[in-house]
Amino acid sequence: MRHLLTALAAVSAFGAITAHAQEVVVIGHSAPLTGPQAANGKDNENGARLAIDELNRQNIKVAGKTVTFKLDSQDDQADPKVGVQVAQNLTDRGVVAVMGPYNSGVSIPASRVYNNANIPILSVASNPALTRQGFKNIFRIGASDEQLGGTMAEFAVKTLKVKTAAIIDDRTAYGQGVAQQFEQVAKANGLEIVDRQFTNSQATDFLGILTAIKGKNPDVIFFGGYAAQGAPMAKQMRQRGLRAKLLGGDGICSPDMGKVAGDAASIVYCAQGGIALDKTPEGREFLKKYHDTWRTDPQVYGVNYYDGVKLLADAMVKAGTTTDKTKLMAQLSKEQYKGIAGTYSFDAKGDLVGAPTTVYVIRNGFPVPYAQ
Incomplete structure (x- = not known):
């Protein structure tokens, strides 16, 4: 025992x-x-x-x-x-x-x-x-917004060679931040901002805003917000006959954008942090x-x-x-x-050092890296 x-x-x-x-x-x-x-x-x-x-x-x-x-x-x-x-x-x-x-x-x-x-x-x-x-x-x-918004502003001027832009943001901290950075870098690069409009993160009808913008005839519209609003916005831009391309940050750079916007997603250009995974x-x-x-x-x-x-x-x-x-x-x-x-290291504030950004277009419903 x-x-x-x-x-x-x-x-x-x-x-x-x-x-x-x-x-x-x-x-x-x-x-x-x-x-x-x-x-x-x-x-x-x-x-x-x-x-x-x-x-x-x-x-x-x-x-x-x-x-x-x-x-x-x-x-x-x-x-x-x-x-x-x-x-x-x-x-x-x-x-x-x-x-x-x-x-x-x-x-x-x-x-x-x-x-x-x-x-x-x-x-x-x-x-x-x-x-x-x-x-x-x-x-x-x-x-950060500085990198995402700035990337799209430089892309608009240096790659798309556009002269005028309108800006819409959804009043969220993200939407306002990325739109503000786009505007700041755009102006520094000589891009004229012809209109500034606001919506909210629950909206689905943008026809009034787009009608006002159409009268200014911008080359591009930058949207600070997410795909839930960006996708119907792209469709309604087509319905209103706007010739502008729709630009945005990572919030609209997703397969959901292509899924909801359908053919209208072909006018979308967006910036996303990181390298293109398929590369x-x-x-x-x-x-x-x-x-x-x-x-x-x-x-x-x-x-x-x-x-x-x-x-x-x-x-x-x-x-x-x-x-x-x-x-x-x-x-x-x-x-x-x-x-x-990418490689993850941080500065004194906690921001990602040298965060790479890639510009995408939506093709066949999916974001693919932009190629000139």
Whole structure:
């Protein structure tokens, strides 16, 4: 009997050691999973889950412990108030870091909650105001409005050789930010802004705005907003007989744009952060893995969320911790991580250094890199 008890004690002790040598790390995710932008939010979640599945198969070790990663994904509905509630919820649940939020209008107020809790966030939200708050917990894993809007302004002048432009934005932090940067760089390059109009992120009827713009006869219209509004806008530009091309940032640079706009998507030119995935072996491999796993094609930032989770895991391994968020953020700030969409390193504000941007056109329903 004594031998049996000794053996059971040994088994129990071994089990305790084994359990101690394993650790579950929960990463939060905040994005619109319902509503007009759900396709983008789900795309980001898919990219993050794909990375987590791969990491878990690799048996990553941090400070000698095998780590199992899990994703706590929550729907912020692209609503700032809901996003703050999600931030508080994820904070209360003890997540080690957060992927997102996706929208600038959500990221800016939510980032204050995460900053107070010392939780790092890795977001593609592009409004420059996000990283100008002086927080040390923000790491932008996509291009900023300055890069996206500026790229399209230079493209309009130097490649399309246009002389006049009208601007519409949806009054969100993202839409206003990218439109403002387009306008600033456009004017600096001699492009005349002939009209400035506004809509909202729930609108679907733009005929009144487009009628007003048609009278100014611009060469291009720049839209600061998302595909949910950009797609019907492109169709209505055709209906109103506007000759202008429709330009925008990453918010309209998605398969959903082509799916909804149909033939009218042929007038769309847009900028997206990162390199064209089909131009590199790693990018083509990612596209295949994503499609094989989710039976759909990626939208815009699924690859950045995939890279972002891998970047986060790399920082944990190098920092030797999954729990000390101060050490984790210090390591993130000095990362030089080569991902699928580019190399991730950050300046003192948390902006992505040298973020590449690519101009796309919509062909056969999908964004393809513009080729002169």
